[in-house]
Amino acid sequence: MSSFIISKYIPILKTIRDYKKENIRKDIVGAVTVTVVGIPQYMAYALIAGVSPVYGLYTGIIAAIIGSVFGSSNQLITGPTNAICLLTASAMIRYMNLPNAYQILFLMTFLVGVLQMLYGVLKLGKLVDFVSHTVLVGFTAGAGVIIALGQLKTFLGISIKSSSAMSTLEKTYYIITHIRQTNLYVLGVGLMTIAIVVVCKKIGKKLPGALLGITVPIIFIIMFDLEKKGVKLIGTIPSALPTFKMVQFSFDSLKDIFRGAFTISIIGLVEAISISKSIGTKTRQKIDSNQEFIGQGIANIVGSFFQCLPSSGSFSRSAINYISGGTSRFAGILSGVFVAIILVYLAPYASYIPSAGLAGVLIYTGFGLIDKEEIKKVARAGILSSDSIAMWVTCVLVIILPSLDYAIYAGITLSIVLYLKDTNKAPVKLLIPTPGTESQTVEQEIKSVKGKVDVLIIQLEGNLYFGAASDLGVKLESLISKSRVFILRMKYVTTIDLTSLSTLKVFIRNVREAGGIPLISGVNSELDLFFKKTNLESDIGIENIFRSENEVFASTTNALQKARASLNCGIGDKAQKSATCTLLDLVSTFKG
Missing domain, CATH: 3.30.750.24 (STAS domain)
Known part of the structure; x- marks a missing residue:
C-alpha cells in the first residue's frame, strides 16, 4: 500500500517498474527530436522574457527533467513557453533595470512553483475550468501579436533608446516612424531565417526548421563579415551546467511580484493540463490534474535554485514528442539531458547565432500562435455570442494593456459574467x-x-x-x-x-x-x-x-x-x- 502511495506522488517509480525494453529506442528518438526543436525555442523564449538565452537553456534542462519525474503525463515536455515568458516579461518590466533583477526573477519562479504545488495539495484541479477555452484562444492570439511586434526592432536592426521603459505599442510606433533606419543586412538575415523555417515546414514537418534557420545564416555572417555591418550576435553563452544558488527571499519582493506570479501559475497550469489531456485522449492515458499541478510546481521550485525561468508544458514540444514516438516520461528526462550535453560541448559555437535570426524565429512563432481554425469556430457561433466577445476582448486587451495579467483577469471575469448572463434564463x-x-x-x-x-x-x-x-x-x-x-x-x-x-x-x-x-x-x-x-x-x-x-x-x-x-x-x-x-x-x- 505504501509503495502505491509513493508511486502515485512520484510517478517515475511506476514508469521504472513497468518499463519495457522495446520503448528505449522510441524514447530516445522522441528526446532527440524534442532537443533539436527545443534548443532554438529555449533561447528565443528567454529573449521574450528579457534575459540572456542561457537561462532559457537552463530551464529546458531542469524543468524538462523534474516535470517528467513528478508530472502526470507521459508525453508532456516542461520548459519555457512563449506565453509564460511573455507574462514573465510583463511582470518583471519594473525590475529588469535593478541590480537584483535576476534574484527577483528566480524568486518569482519559486513563488509560481509554491502556488502551483499548493493548488495540487489542496486538490484544486477544477481551478483551471475558470479559464475558458475562448479566453485562452484570445490570449494566445494577442500574445502572438505582442511577441511578433516586440521583435521588430531586432528584426529590422533599429536601435531604440530606453526601450525597456516603453510598451510594445510605443515601440511599434517608434519603429514605424523611424523605418528608414532599417539595417538591410540585419533584415536580410531575419528574412533568411523565416524563409528557411517556412521551406522546411513545406518539405516535411520533422525537419528542424528553427534550428536550421538560426545556424545557416552563420555561414553568410562569417563569409561576408556581416558583424561589422551591424548584424549583432547573441554573444557568449557559458558552456557549463546550471549551478545551485540559494534564492534570495524578501517579503517586500514577494509582495510586489505576487500578482504576476499568481497569473503565471494559473496560465501555466491551464497550458499544461490542456496539452496533457489533448495528448491523453490519443494515448488513452488518464491525466491526474492535481498530480500535474504538483509536478509543475516542483519543477518551478527546483528550477528557481538553478537560475530557471517560470516554466510550463509546451504544446509544440509535447506534440513533437508524441508524434516522434516518445512513449514514457523518460523521453522528457532524456531531452533535458541532451540539452545539458549540447550546452557543455557546443555552447561556444552558439555565440555566432544572429539576434535577427532568433527574432525571425519568434516572429514566425508569434503568428503561429494565432489559431485561425479556433477563431473561425468561435466566430461561426456569432459575433455577439458570449464566447466571441470574451475571445476578442481578451485579445485586444492583451495587445493594448501594459500589464498582461490585467488582460487575463478581465477575460476570465468577462467570460464568467457572460456565462451567468446566459444561464439566468430558465429553460x-x-x-x-x-x-x-x-x-x-x-x-x-x-x-x-x-x-x-x-x-x-x-x-x-x-x-x-x-x-x-x-x-x-x-x-x-x-x-x-x-x-x-x-x-x-x-x-x-x-x-x-x-x-x-x-x-x-x-x-x-x-x-x-x-x-x-x-x-x-x-x-x-x-x-x-x-x-x-x-x-x-x-x-x-x-x-x-x-x-x-x-x-x-x-x-x-x-x-x-x-x-x-x-x-x-x-x-x-x-x-x-x-x-x-x-x-x-x-x-x-x-x-x-
Whole structure:
C-alpha cells in the first residue's frame, strides 16, 4: 500500500517498474527530436522574457527533467513557453533595470512553483475550468501579436533608446516612424531565417526548421563579415551546467511580484493540463490534474535554485514528442539531458547565432500562435455570442494593456459574467397532449398558449439555481390563466436550489387560488428527498407528485390520468365528453 502511495506522488517509480525494453529506442528518438526543436525555442523564449538565452537553456534542462519525474503525463515536455515568458516579461518590466533583477526573477519562479504545488495539495484541479477555452484562444492570439511586434526592432536592426521603459505599442510606433533606419543586412538575415523555417515546414514537418534557420545564416555572417555591418550576435553563452544558488527571499519582493506570479501559475497550469489531456485522449492515458499541478510546481521550485525561468508544458514540444514516438516520461528526462550535453560541448559555437535570426524565429512563432481554425469556430457561433466577445476582448486587451495579467483577469471575469448572463434564463418548454395515430396520445410542443387549454405540460430543464429563479417566476406567472391542469415535468432538471423552489411554491399557490390544479411528474429520488426536506409535499399534496419510473413517460402518464380524474372525465355519456376528456381516455397508450 505504501509503495502505491509513493508511486502515485512520484510517478517515475511506476514508469521504472513497468518499463519495457522495446520503448528505449522510441524514447530516445522522441528526446532527440524534442532537443533539436527545443534548443532554438529555449533561447528565443528567454529573449521574450528579457534575459540572456542561457537561462532559457537552463530551464529546458531542469524543468524538462523534474516535470517528467513528478508530472502526470507521459508525453508532456516542461520548459519555457512563449506565453509564460511573455507574462514573465510583463511582470518583471519594473525590475529588469535593478541590480537584483535576476534574484527577483528566480524568486518569482519559486513563488509560481509554491502556488502551483499548493493548488495540487489542496486538490484544486477544477481551478483551471475558470479559464475558458475562448479566453485562452484570445490570449494566445494577442500574445502572438505582442511577441511578433516586440521583435521588430531586432528584426529590422533599429536601435531604440530606453526601450525597456516603453510598451510594445510605443515601440511599434517608434519603429514605424523611424523605418528608414532599417539595417538591410540585419533584415536580410531575419528574412533568411523565416524563409528557411517556412521551406522546411513545406518539405516535411520533422525537419528542424528553427534550428536550421538560426545556424545557416552563420555561414553568410562569417563569409561576408556581416558583424561589422551591424548584424549583432547573441554573444557568449557559458558552456557549463546550471549551478545551485540559494534564492534570495524578501517579503517586500514577494509582495510586489505576487500578482504576476499568481497569473503565471494559473496560465501555466491551464497550458499544461490542456496539452496533457489533448495528448491523453490519443494515448488513452488518464491525466491526474492535481498530480500535474504538483509536478509543475516542483519543477518551478527546483528550477528557481538553478537560475530557471517560470516554466510550463509546451504544446509544440509535447506534440513533437508524441508524434516522434516518445512513449514514457523518460523521453522528457532524456531531452533535458541532451540539452545539458549540447550546452557543455557546443555552447561556444552558439555565440555566432544572429539576434535577427532568433527574432525571425519568434516572429514566425508569434503568428503561429494565432489559431485561425479556433477563431473561425468561435466566430461561426456569432459575433455577439458570449464566447466571441470574451475571445476578442481578451485579445485586444492583451495587445493594448501594459500589464498582461490585467488582460487575463478581465477575460476570465468577462467570460464568467457572460456565462451567468446566459444561464439566468430558465429553460421552459410548453407541451399539450394531442391525438396521434393508432389511437395514441402524443405531446405537441408550442411556443406560447394563445387561448386556454385544459391540460398544459410545463417541462423544466437544466440547473434551476437562484440566478434563473426570476426568469422562471416570470414565465410561470404568465401561464396561470392559460390552463385548468398544470403538469410540471421535472425529469430533465439536474439540480434545483431553494430560491427556485420558492418560485415553484409561489406558482403552485397562485394556480390553486385561480382554481387550477398543479401536478408534478418525473421526480427522481434526489428531488423526491429534497421536496420532503423542504415541505413541498405539504404545499402541493403528496398525491399530486408522480415519481420517475423505469418505464419511459410513466410518471407523466400517471399525471395525465390524475388530470383526467380532476376534469371529471368518465362521468356521464361519452358523447357529451369534452375533446380533452376524450383525448385523455387514450392515456393508456400515451407515447410522449
